[in-house]
Amino acid sequence: MKERLIVIGNGMAGIRTLEELLKLDADRYDITVFGDEPYGNYNRIMLSPVLAGEKTIDEIMLNDDAWYQDNGVTLNKGKRIASINRSKREVIAEDGSSLTYDRLLIATGSTPFILPIPGNDLDGVVSFRDISDVDQMLAVADKSKHAVVIGGGLLGLEAANGLMEQGMNVTVVHLPETLMERQLDTVAAGMLQQSLEERGLHFLMQAQTESITGKDRVEGVRFKDGSGISADLVVMAVGIRPNYTLASESGIHCERGVVVNDTLQTFDPSIYAVGECVQHRGEVYGLVAPLFEMAKVCANHLAHHGIGRYEGSVTSTKLKVTGIDLFSAGDFIGDENTEELVFQDAARGVYRKLVVQDNKIKGAVMYGDTIDGTWYFDLLRDQTDISDIRQHLLFGQAHLGDSGHGDENRVAALSDDAEICGCNGVCKGDIVKAITEKKLFTLEDVRAHTKASSSCGSCTGLVEALLSHTVGGDYSTAPHLKPMCGCTEHTHDGVRAAIKDQQLKSVRAVMDTLEWDSEDGCSKCRPTLNYYVFCQWPDAGSDDNQSRFINERVHANIQKDATFSVIPRMWGGGTTPDELRAIADVADKFKVKTVHVTGGQRIGLYGLKKEELPEIWGDLSKAGMVSGHAYGKALRTVKTCVGKEWCRFGTQDSTKMGVALEKMTWGSWTPHKYKMAVSGCPRNCAEATIKDLGVVCVDSGYELHIGGNGGIKVRVTDFLCAVKTEAEVLEYAAAFMQIYREQAHYLERTAPWIERVGLNYVKEQIVDDNDNRKALAERFLFAQTFVQDDPWKERAEGTDRHEFEPIKTIS
């Protein structure tokens, strides 16, 4: 006779243990599973996407009835075990039936913690744990509007997001000051809250719930401070407790959970326990990765192999809210003995913090761009000494070697034992091996063979990148990319393609066609869309003034005290006595506070009131001067030296070249500010090698350099090519500017853009491909025919007058 194995709990840990056991020894046991839920084994993690309407219950089934049959496992669905009689080695179900075992596996999971407050048992108060909870929530969401989620942790936020996706008006009530305080520091939590708010969630922070009100059904929630809000549904997501009642009532030693040793045995050696119900080395876990590790070890012992020990897990956190990337692991707060490495880019919404002690990573928090999470997590778990890479650590793994070109290269750089799928503990090497040996082509195949990306799904992007890297051109699904902002699912490139393919010619048209999530976008996407439309349709696109940043809307730089600055153009850095006089006159007339020579060889007038601008501009344009666009994401200056005309080293007329470049390009809008320079010889007095495009004159002609930046992160240009004639310089300059205009993301300067797409790509497009270069240059010149009007002159003559005049003055 076979030995009898009983499993109590038909959840993720119990069944994973069986799967592992069946792989090792399919014949040892007669297996019976008891589960009190009326379903097969499903992926509990995926309840969040089910609630959000992104998946169906069918899609999250892990093992259906057929699986149990095929493997000779008896499943008792909807049958709850009431007690265990250890001396008789039998389990007794609530309906009175009983069954004996040789070995028993307890995998009863957790129970949600319910706040002990009045009203917690009203209809419409639910937790978020299983399918029946989700069914209840969906039923209410169908009819009613107001939901309150108590608890701003991982689960609460996923519930809140799901309910909002179902059309409810959702308020999250959270006792601490910041969201997910156990997983995030205050900065990351703040960024998270902000993006959730932008999507439409409401938050009541530091709000202490006193009671839930209502007669039979919930009607509202009251707080300690006396305030309250109405609610048709209240979701309690304030925490979970290991479910060990059954075990402890049967005399098994329990503390915060069922206590197990490194082989997952309880104090009764014939009884094992795995999953959220256990306490191992003092720890209890609430995520699947550790449970799956336990399952492996436990199966090994059930199969009498007797090797393998579970020694505890380091866990990391991700949030499954589509479009929000966050990651945290380890001790990310630190103390007086640790150091912090922090990187924050508010414009891109990216934040990273590493806590380091003795040159080892102790913890990490990331928000916005989490692709390096896996790598940091590996360094943390392996306690790798980071002294050698410390300087580059925050920029991510891609920056260790050459400049990185997207996800694909980043995964290529990972070592074989780097963990890709945290939930299932699958390493890069396993995946690559499966792909090559089993000739896998699709994500589904990889999931089926390796389990990678089959649980929470947050590593899908990495797996796809690995797939495309390993099978090369045969795999064509684009790796998961980041949406443009919280208002949409679409990426920058996706939006640009749609604007072109679907002939979208206004910001409104883009938002309507691409089903923007928010009514009128946000301060990130509106200027972006406006630029993309304008760039694609220079002739027919409509320019939406209200979607431009203030500087471009009023054609002057806003300064810290809300005054503005005026900087007229000085072609190629040259000027005349008349121009200088006109500037001096204006400065006198308007009592300009500061006159300053800028870094781009121009004269700036500072401290002007908005109302004064049109008149100042009028005076300057009478003197023949035009706007310098010093305020815009646009061509700024072309800096020059005096070159051959005066300098004893000069090889070409660099000033004339600069003026020609500026006359060609002025007025053009670009993804970010754009600067050029021309130096008369390699001494490079115009600093051409830190400009977006730099020309260095040499005896034989001109050297062209691209992608320089003198800003926050100084970058020296890459050498593009050398050309012989002035006409060629102009053609290449126009083509390069146009490819940047057409392909870079809004607010991406040429330097990061080139690092993203690769210098070779740019060379292929505009050096190797003559036709393409000429076409680009032509498109640039065509676009220029619509923009080379001086915005200052127009406004001095009355355009957009309302922008500059108060609606009313009250004395």
Place this chain on the structure above:
Amino acid sequence: MSEQNNWIEIGKLDDIPVLGARVVNREEGDIAIFRTADNEVFALHDHCPHKGGPLSQGIVHGHKVSCPLHDWKISLETGVAVAPDEGCAARFPVRVEDGVVYLSLSSD
């Protein structure tokens, strides 16, 4: 409250661009008058709680305005900065009748 408020006529609704703002100049500090996509009108002290940026110069989206200086988002309905930022800009009652905008100077 409307009894105590002294409503001042400040101009026509059409004088304010949709998703834009105009300013009422006054010695005690300007007041920004916003008009949203759904044609609601709001009035706030033109002074960002962060570093005093002129909110009237920001980008209006939904019932919020993003400050032009450092991109804080301020609720037009309440004047309160969207968390995690903190602070608020005073709010003034406004109403629109027959396309004419009235403002009350007693902030609430």
